[in-house]
Amino acid sequence: MAIGVFIMTNLTQMEVKSGWVEHTQKVLGQSNAIVASAVDMETGLRGYLLAGREEFLEPYNAGQDSAYQALAELAVTVSDNPPQVDRLNEAADVLKEWQVNVADPMIALRRAIGDAPSMNDMAIEIRKAKGKTYFDEFRRVIAAFMGAENDLLAERQAVSAEVMSTEFVAASDVKEAVSQVEEASLILHQAQDLLASAIDMETGARGFYLAGDEAFLEPYNVGQEAFKNILTELKSAVEGYPDQLARLDEIETIIDTWRAEVVVPDIALRNQIGDAKTMDDMADLVGEGNGKKYFDGFRAIMAAFHAEEQALMTTRQAENNQTSSSTRTMIPIAIAAAIALSTVVSLLIGSKIGRAIKILTNSMRDLADGDNSVRVQGQRRGDEIGQMARALEVFRESRIALEEAERKAEDKQTEQNAVVHTLSERLSRLAEGELDIQIQERFPEDYECLRQDFNGSVSTLQAIVERVGDTTGSIRNGAEEISQASDDLSHRTESQAATLEQTAAALDELTASVKSSADGARSVEATMNKAGDEARDSGKVVQNAVSAMTEIEESSRHISQIISVIDDIAFQTNLLALNAGVEAARAGEAGRGFAVVASEVRALAQRSSDAAMEIKTLIGDSTEQVERGVDLVGRAGTALQSIVEQVGEITKQVAGIAEGASEQSIGLNEINSGMIQLDEVTQKNAAMVEESTAASHLLKADTSKLTELMSHFGLSHRATSFGGTPELAPTAHGSGGDLDDWSDEASSSAPMAATGTDPQAQWQDF
Structure with a gap:
């Protein structure tokens, strides 16, 4: 039992630590989402600064809402870790300062410039929104990929919860379930990183379009390298899922086409423009790098936050693996000890139960041979042997009572045979139409009421037959009248x-x-x-x-x-x-x-x-x-x-x-x-x-x-014209007077015979 308690404790610890690992993975995913939202803001801002069209601000506005909301939710998630909460607050302050000191002034300046002659070739090229078209398609496909991974993660989490809630579970099953959840969570985070690297590429390209400085292409180059590496890892991770592989291939095609048809031509166009006096104020403002300074600080804070959570992730995974290893070691020992202990206990209990079972077996054999006087031992025991002994005693008493009941049943059968013979003889005569067949000999007390009921039924039948005969004559006369009237009609x-x-x-x-x-x-x-x-x-x-x-x-x-x-x-x-x-x-x-x-x-x-x-x-x-x-x-x-x-x-x-x-x-x-x-x-x-x-x-x-x-029925006192009403004999259940009510009702419902001279019976033409 102690070993079982130890195993259950380890399993519980594994479940708790798996929960913490999942919690850390969730925090890492939320932090990546915050960075992606902030990069969306920067990308949307640079797109608007280049094109001057409001729809290019959509990523900026959407990223602003999601970034601050994700920061607030993540602060609640890591509320048990004050240093991490401080980092999140600092990141929110830096992002807000960037908006106030960089983004808002740039947006106001770009709106003031409007459509004035300024870097016309680049602005016209950006206004074609080729890059936006490719990135909208890229975001759709990556969202579908992440949606499928979210569904798979939820399914594996449900399986893991079911495994953890099972009463008896193997440590290998627990480890496999936890591993599948971690794998799905890791793929989902890599997909978020893939999205972030693509956005970094777009942000760096737009920064270079604005400033014309090669330093602004650093996010583009770093994001391009990270995109290739993450894409390769994702393809390896989802080899068994053809739909996901197809989505990754589509994503790779979209980004390659975007780079070939949009980024490379636009970078070449920006290099041709060089330092020409076009959109001077905007280029100078972007060239100062104030936004880059704020975003470098923001990325540094989020990187520290991410590193802290990654360290917690590593520690919790190591603890979980240690607990799983100790559990796998103790399970074979517990099984061997349980087998040895059960063998010793079964030998001791078997010898004690065997003697009582032998005594009960002898008593059962005597009862089977017909000896009802046998004495059943062990009825006072409190275990299953005692229950068997008491049940055998009940069976012995029931057998004695059954033999007594059989003797009484034989006597009853003799009386019943005589009654049945008499009734059978009278019923045979009744079937032949003979109605004067009263039973005069008295039956045994239990069957006397049957004799009285038979005699009363025969008397009632005789009276009914007589009345039916009378009624038949009336019906015959009425039928003749109806037949004549029907012919006339x-x-x-x-x-x-x-x-x-x-x-x-x-x-x-x-x-x-x-x-x-x-x-x-x-x-x-x-x-x-x-x-x-x-x-x-x-x-x-x-x-x-x-x-x-x-x-x-x-x-x-x-x-x-x-x-x-x-x-x-x-x-x-x-x-x-x-x-x-x-x-x-x-x-x-x-x-x-x-x-x-x-x-x-x-x-x-x-x-x-x-x-x-x-x-x-x-x-x-x-x-x-x-x-x-x-x-x-x-x-x-x-x-x-x-x-x-x-x-x-x-x-x-x-x-x-x-x-x-x-x-x-x-x-x-x-x-x-x-x-x-x-x-x-x-x-x-x-x-x-x-x-x-x-x-x-x-x-x-x-x-x-x-x-x-x-005429088939034989009546002892039958009148020539079926006239007269005989007095009915009483039965064992009452008198025969009910027949009078029946006959009255039959008489009242029977049709009156027409005489042929009744004026009301004469027919007239229509």
């Missing part, structure tokens, strides 16, 4: 079904006629609508004709005015010709030729005046004819409008007729549907009446068969 139902069928056919024809009328009314309505449309179109044509005649009348007036002007011109020409003739006469022989011309002009003017007068007369006649035409066309338009109105009225009336005919058609359809349903119901009723008629005939035949079956 069947004939009337068939007649009614035929009438309904004829009515339904007539309604169907009427419905078709009304529907045809409704369709004709709809056709007339469509024709009237078309005629109305054509009349309206004719009215429009007449109106257009009136307008044209009006325009012709207006043109005639204009022609009359023109003819008046021509008449005036002819008058003036005639006057001028007259004056010319007078002047030619005065001129004498010299004016003779001119007088001839004047005479011809005068004649021409006279003919023009006469023609104008004739045209004026014709125009006047035409105007009168146009006016009469306009009047006639107007009257025709009025008549057409009246026709249109009359056609519209007729259309409304025809539509009303069509609507009424449609409603009549719908109503007749509903009536027709109702008649069809009524016809179907009548047909079903006819079928049911036929079934009822068949059932009544079947009932009549069944009553005849029942009468024949009743």
Whole structure:
């Protein structure tokens, strides 16, 4: 037992020390996360200083939140170690001073510079965000890798806890479980270191883009070397996990592509820029190295913190290994001692138990041979032998009681056989239909109630059979009446079904006629609508004709005015010709030729005046004819409008007729549907009446068969017409008076036989 206590103590110590190792690994992981968050801040700051775009500050802002939160959480985790808490507080102060004295002024200065001409080529190249694209993808893949390792760590921690909680556990199992947890934790920390080295590379590259000083490339070069080494170690650690190996290969490809396509070209571009006067204030501020000074101090503090935790890790792992080694040494010794001790104890106990078992075995053998007087020894012992002895005594007493019960059972069996024989003989006679089979001989006391119950049951059965016979006669008479009534109902139902069928056919024809009328009314309505449309179109044509005649009348007036002007011109020409003739006469022989011309002009003017007068007369006649035409066309338009109105009225009336005919058609359809349903119901009723008629005939035949079956029973005092009610014999459980209630209920529920002359039984047509 002492060895077992020692082993359990060592196992408990191993569990506690494994917990401390895990605690230290957690602290180391948190410290790496703090450094990574701080480097994220520096990287985001340098990216913003180069590109001047706010999205480059995202790592800075995210790193700021996570860094201070991780510092606070880690301070709680190591609260049992005051020097470490002081280092964390100092690291937080240094980080805050860097923000106040370096980061914030640089951000303000870069915002003031804005998009002014300053290191244009480098700024434009940085604004393309090629490096950001690669690093976003790198962060996604490394996050997936670390997530898978976190899941594996949680799984192994659960297995380790289960192993530790097992009651009996091998030290090798404990060591293997702890080793697996440490392996997963180490891989997770190496993944964090891989992320930190990549961020160091990005930070160094951006610092060189700003300052152009080779010293700023130191984080880039150191991070590149560390990245290669850590990646090689991780690939070796996860050889058995193809998914994780694929992620590491993807990470290596991303970083190599980033270096080849982004870093190397940008460094070459920065070397070409050299000391050109571009972004002078920013370059000078970065070149002073104030941020580097603060970050060197911050890294030194976190390195000291990390070294302290690493030393604790080494010490606790050594203690855990020592405890595990001592436990493995003591387990074989404990097993050998336990085997020797159990051998000695089993020999001592076996000899003592063997004597008692032998005595009990002899007693069991005597009981098995039928000797119930044997004395069972050892009943007062307090161990298992005593329990066996007491159980054997109970078995002996039970056997004695069982033999006594068997003797009594044989006597009971003899009485029971006699009772069974008598009952079997009476039941055989009852099965043959004989009802006067009362048992007169008394049974033994235990079976007397059975004899009384049998006699009472036979008497009750006899009375029931007699009453059934009487009831059968009444049922036979009722069945004959029902059969006759069913035949009459069947004939009337068939007649009614035929009438309904004829009515339904007539309604169907009427419905078709009304529907045809409704369709004709709809056709007339469509024709009237078309005629109305054509009349309206004719009215429009007449109106257009009136307008044209009006325009012709207006043109005639204009022609009359023109003819008046021509008449005036002819008058003036005639006057001028007259004056010319007078002047030619005065001129004498010299004016003779001119007088001839004047005479011809005068004649021409006279003919023009006469023609104008004739045209004026014709125009006047035409105007009168146009006016009469306009009047006639107007009257025709009025008549057409009246026709249109009359056609519209007729259309409304025809539509009303069509609507009424449609409603009549719908109503007749509903009536027709109702008649069809009524016809179907009548047909079903006819079928049911036929079934009822068949059932009544079947009932009549069944009553005849029942009468024949009743004649099978032999009754000692049976009446000729099954009349009379015999008095029932009492049974062992009560009198036979309950049969009267049953017979009353049967009588009240039985149908009354119709006499054929009852007025209420006469059928009438529907």
